[in-house]
Structure formats: structure tokens, C-alpha cells
Amino acid sequence: MRYFLEVAYDGTRFHGWQLQPNALTVQEVLDDCLRRVFRLTQVETVGSGRTDTGVHASQQWVHVDLPQAYYPEEIQHRLNRILPPDISVGQVLPVGPEAHTRFDATSRAYEYCITLEKNPFLVRHAYYLSRKPDVALMNEAAQVLLQLEDFTTFSKVKGDTKHYRCAITQAFWQENGPQLVFTIKANRFLRGMVRLVVGTLLDVGKGKLTVAQFRHLIERQDRSLASGAAPAQGLFLHRVEYPENYFAQQRVLFEEVLAAQVRTEEPSS
Template identity: 45%
Template sequence: MRYFVQFSYFGKAYHGWQNQPNAITVQQVLEEGLSTLLRSKVNVLGAGRTDAGVHAKEMFAHFDFDLMPSPSDLAQRLNNYLPTDIAIKDICSVTPDAHARFDALERTYEYWLVQEKNPFYSESAHFIWSVLDIEAMNKAAAVLLEYEDFECFSKTNTDVKTFLCKIKKAVWEQKEDKLVFTITADRFLRNMVRAIVGTLLEIGLGKKSPEVIRAIIESKNRSMAGASVPAKGLYLTKIRYPEKLFNE
């Protein structure tokens, strides 16, 4: 049977989601936990790959295993086994062909900024002391919804076959003591959100005008966009799937 795992993690200690030689990753730790508790080699496939230091408030992965009597019991046992920076919310059975990555309809990320020194955000948000023009940043962010080719924001020398993404939401909002950028799309390229945020910050700092975002996108040139912001402020917050994938 196939199962979906819903979980979250704080990414500081990990070199991203995907397994790598000579580096600890979230996928590696999750696979080791499941394999130990189920006493059988378990491979998990995630909804996507987050870079080193990026966090996930909601992540999904799937794995195959013989019918188990209580997935909820396994979730509790796995929580007791895993380190404190990874938390399992649920394990549930899904249709045999359900795929954590390819069946995802859309994903949402947040990027957190703080504008005054705060020790509680030192490892979880990016600090910008300068005054930002939020209106200009949102004006430029709205332009993102008019395009689909975002090669200019993609990590160079990547192995993707297409740079097309459908962005459904891109907005900056003040949320209590944080300035939060929220972006939703059907898919994201490697480093895409951090490059977009870096570009919008240059606009907010007055280094570029909001109108220049069109030229940057149409150039398809990574060097035209802004520098990538630090990973510690980036959170994968939501992944949406068709309801039909989940068994009652």
C-alpha cells in the first residue's frame, strides 16, 4: 500500500530535503526512522526539494509498505524517534498511484523579514534595517502573475526541462512583527523564491524601479535579477492535492 506522510521541519541542521553523499538531509533522517520502526528498508519520495537551511511548515512524502494496522500509531512512534526539529503530523493511506511530487496542484512559500533586531528571529528570518517601499514591492510582485517563464530566477546549470510556472499569488504583508512575502504557484524552480525576494528587495530599497521587473523576466538571464536572500527566512507552508488521492 502507499502512504502519505505529512510533516514539518526546521531546516537549519540539514543540507536540504534530498539525500546527498556526505551531508545530512531531512529525507535521510526520515527514511532511517521509518526503516528502523518498520524493520524494513523504506524509501520516501518528497513533494519537492528544499535547499540547505530552508524550513517547511508543511511537507509531504510518500512511501510503500505492506498494510499496517495503525498509521496514526506509527506517526506517534516516529515522532518519539525523530529529532526535535522534525515533526510528523499525519500518516495516511492513499491511492496506489498517488505521487507526493507530481500530484501536487500548488505549493505556497513564505519569506520572513524583520526590521529590528530580535534574538528570536536570528535563525528564522532575514534582517533588513533599511526602510522599504512596500507599495513598490507589491506593484512589482503583481507583475509576476502576468508571466510563466521564470528562467531569470532559476539556479544556473540546473537540469530542469522547463522554466514554466503558473504563479497564482505574490504579495507582501505586514504580519505583527514580521514582513512576510507569500507566493503560490503550481511549481517552483530551484532558488526561485529567494531570487524573486532578492529582486523585490532591490526595488523596495530604491535600487530599481518596479517597472524593471518586466525587463528582468523577459531577459531570461539570472544575472539581471537580484541576489538570492538567505535560506533561513524561507518556509514551505502549504501543498495542495486532489481530495480523491486520500482514502477514507
């Protein structure tokens, strides 16, 4: 039976979401807890997206197949009992056997947090800037992102991406007292893209680039023109969205599979 798990984590001590050899990842810890809780020999979780080393998630959807049906509250409770303090499971939703957290998602949104005051309680969750950048200019430049679709400039050189087109639907900065928050939403993102976008927008805000130059470097599709990536600790995978009524429809499919399973287990008369 397939379930979607809503997972949140502080990425500080992890080498990203995805399994990799000789490095601690969020997926590794979650998979290990699933094996222990449900006494499984093998688990294959699939995340809605990847996060890099040190990046956080306030909403990462993960799907997993379990050998039988469980109450969602039971799955949530049993996992949260043994997960470490920096990982938690929120909603648990039953879905059909073909549901896919990554391929079925329609959009993803990231937030990047900056603090303009030195705050020891934000060290792991915000990037500290001692001088305020020009937020109005950064917002003007951010609107350029909505007008373009090829973001080769903001892609990692050694990536395995087949194409560099992304449909960005939101990109804006907000001020909240001594904090600045950048929100960006798109159908897909290139690996490392958001931190490169933030780093380059900050150069606009610091007067190192004009808005026209920001547009030009994207249109050039040249990776060497992007500024340095903003530090990982300020970045959060904030929200992953699915089609309207997606989970209600998936619940129906789940119940159909469950009913079919019950019928096959009934003794014949």
C-alpha cells in the first residue's frame, strides 16, 4: 500500500536529501526508521525533490510502499517516536499505487532567509548580512525571472540535466523587520539553481550588477556569469504542490486497491 509522507527537516548535519555513499542523508535516516518500525528488509522511498548539503525543508513529500494498510495516524506516530529531533513526519496520506511524489508534483516553492541582525538563534537557518541590500532593485530583477525560461546560467557545471528550461511563476523579496525572505516558485528547478539565483540577486542589491546586466547574464546562458551561490543555511524547500483534488482522488484509488486486497484474502465458500 502506498503512502505520501510530509517530511520536514533541519538539513544542517545532513549531506542533502538523497542517499549517497559515505555520507549521512535525510533519506538514509528515514529509510532506516521505516525498516525498523515496520520490520522491513528493504525500503524504497522517493522524494518530491532533492535538497543539497545543509539545505532545509519545511515540506518535502515522500512516497513509500508498505506491505499492508495502516492508519495514517499510526504511521505518523510510530515514525516520529524514533526519528531524530531534526526530522519529523507531518501528514500521512494514502494514495493509489501509481502515485508519484516527484512526477505528479506541479510546482515547488523555495524560501531563502536573510537576517540583517546578528542572531545566534538564526545561525543555522538564515544568512547574516551586515548591510541591507536594495530590496526594491532585487525585486525588479526578480521579475526578470518570470519573463525567461532557459536558466543555463544558474545550473551546476557538472549536472546531468537534459535541459535547462523552467517556468518560474513567482519570485519576490519581502521584508519582515530585520529579516528578508525570498520566495521563488516554479514547475521545476535545476540543481543548485536557487542559491545561485539568490547570490546573483544579492549582487544586484549591493550595486554590483544592474537589472539590465542581470537579464543579460541569464540570456547569455553562460554558467561562468552567475555570482557565487548564497550559503546553504538560508534555504528551505517550502512547499510542493499537486493538481487540484489530487489527494481526494488518490484516496479513492487507495480504497479500491484495499477493497480488492480484502476480497482476495477472503476464504472461498
